Amino acid sequence: MDTPRDEAFDIHSADVCDTYRQAIARADQGVRTISFDEKTGMQALEPLTAGKPVRPGHIEKREFEYKRHGTQALLAGMDVVTGKIIPLVRDTRTEQDFSDWLNRTLMSDPHAVGWHFVMDRLNTHMSEAAVMAVARVEGTPDNELGVKGKSGILKNMKTRAAYLSDTSHKIVFHYTPKHASWLNQIEIWFSILVRRFLKRNSFTSKENLKARLHLFVDFFNEKMAKPFKWTYKGRPLQV
Numbered sequence: 001m002d003t004p005r006d007e008a009f010d011i012h013s014a015d016v017c018d019t020y021r022q023a024i025a026r027a028d029q030g031v032r033t034i035s036f037d038e039k040t041g042m043q044a045l046e047p048l049t050a051g052k053p054v055r056p057g058h059i060e061k062r063e064f065e066y067k068r069h070g071t072q073a074l075l076a077g078m079d080v081v082t083g084k085i086i087p088l089v090r091d092t093r094t095e096q097d098f099s100d101w102l103n104r105t106l107m108s109d110p111h112a113v114g115w116h117f118v119m120d121r122l123n124t125h126m127s128e129a130a131v132m133a134v135a136r137v138e139g140t141p142d143n144e145l146g147v148k149g150k151s152g153i154l155k156n157m158k159t160r161a162a163y164l165s166d167t168s169h170k171i172v173f174h175y176t177p178k179h180a181s182w183l184n185q186i187e188i189w190f191s192i193l194v195r196r197f198l199k200r201n202s203f204t205s206k207e208n209l210k211a212r213l214h215l216f217v218d219f220f221n222e223k224m225a226k227p228f229k230w231t232y233k234g235r236p237l238q239v
Helices: 007-028 095-108 128-138 157-164 186-198 206-224
Strands: 031-047 066-079 085-090 114-119 171-175
Touching: 007 031, 007 114, 007 171, 031 095, 031 186, 031 206, 066 095, 066 186, 066 206, 085 095, 085 206, 095 114, 095 128, 128 157, 128 171, 157 171, 186 206
Parallel strands: 031 114, 114 171
Antiparallel strands: 031 066, 066 085
């Protein structure tokens, strides 16, 4: 017996992959394409004693006891065309934090003709704050926005998501299917972040983690950034 196809997955995965495919052509027209997500719970860990480095015949030895200095959340977007990272480091990842990242990103390139954002279906990505940030750019009248929980665009998550993903807008959100974070290119960069920065590192405070993270992103953007070669095309819908 054939496994039933998930048409919602097909539709949204095809949309995301098409967004990646069109990114270069859109960039030539002044339209930016950004893959976004949050990496939460990054721990500022400091080993209690120094480890022993690698030497002939012996592997590196690390202290297994740590002092915990707290955590930070990284809100990050990756330009699909250049591979460069747009970071915001906070203690939290609330809807206001996401709105702050979005506003900062939009202001970073005031000459952009348009924006396409790929992200998952987290509730903060369909929030009132996100709608308000986009509405300011789109010039959407207040009477159309309505009231959260009652009417208009702000009524519920479904109406907000529909507004944010409206393809007639200058700013368009493209949501990945449920349980498909692997379709979000920023996740590939997060794996680079873990291997090259977070893993086996030592941080004396949250502020130390934050400052060094920004230095790593600056270094990455200058020396290492490049677009990922995306080969997945999404499953076509059966007619």
